[in-house]
Amino acid sequence: MTAPVLVGPSPVGGGPAVFQDRDELLADVGDRIRAERHARGWSQTVLGKHAGMTYKVVATIELGKGTLPLLHLAAVCEALGMSMSELLSEQWEMPARPPRRRGVPGVLSPRMALVLREAASGIPLTQVADRLGIPRSVVSSRLSEAYRVLGVSDLPRDERRAAAVRVAEARGLFETRHEVDAA
Incomplete structure (x- = not known):
């Protein structure tokens, strides 16, 4: 095999x-x-x-x-x-998306922030889903939406998560892992 x-x-x-x-x-x-x-x-x-x-x-x-x-x-x-x-192709770029009718641009929903926080360690999506008790398909769609909102969806797949976490932390959209652990 x-x-x-x-x-x-x-x-x-x-x-x-x-x-x-x-x-x-x-x-x-x-x-x-x-x-x-x-x-x-x-x-x-x-x-x-x-x-x-x-x-x-x-x-x-x-x-x-x-x-x-x-x-x-x-x-x-x-x-x-x-x-x-x-x-x-690695050169594929996200096409322009029609304007959204709901949500606020540049702001993560609570579910997107939770999924991104769990995925920040780089564990497989199936493990993130197990930890959160939600289907893997929901995890992937929330991550994809978070990547789009944070403006990192055009980055290569292996760089997206880390870039999204950096952007979210820089914008104060969620606490860093050590701040969560200390609370």
Whole structure:
């Protein structure tokens, strides 16, 4: 049995890079698909019709649940008018999102702050979900939203959490870990 791999060369060259957290990879791909869909102003139903699948399949992909069959990824990319290599590229950038109708820009909700605080240690999303007693899909969506609110969603996946924690602490959006422990 071989380890899961990322598409493209490894950071040090010489073949594909091994990816350690499958859940986080699926969540990242789902986040990218959701961002591309939102940029087009499409619902999951509309994307599903363009891709030849149900909105439930699209929702599952966006939540990073289960596995992502290659044919589903290809169909979604074709519907979005982009290649799989564009979507999976490290050069991919978050498209502009239509204005939100709710929430205050730049402010973390209490749930986003809680999830980010727990995820700050770098533990896998499944462990964060277990600690908080919430589904992993909720953890990944709250983290994705926190990354967007804090302006770090365009950073490479392995830098996002640490950058989000630094920004949140600098803005006073939550206490640092040692302040929480001392209380």
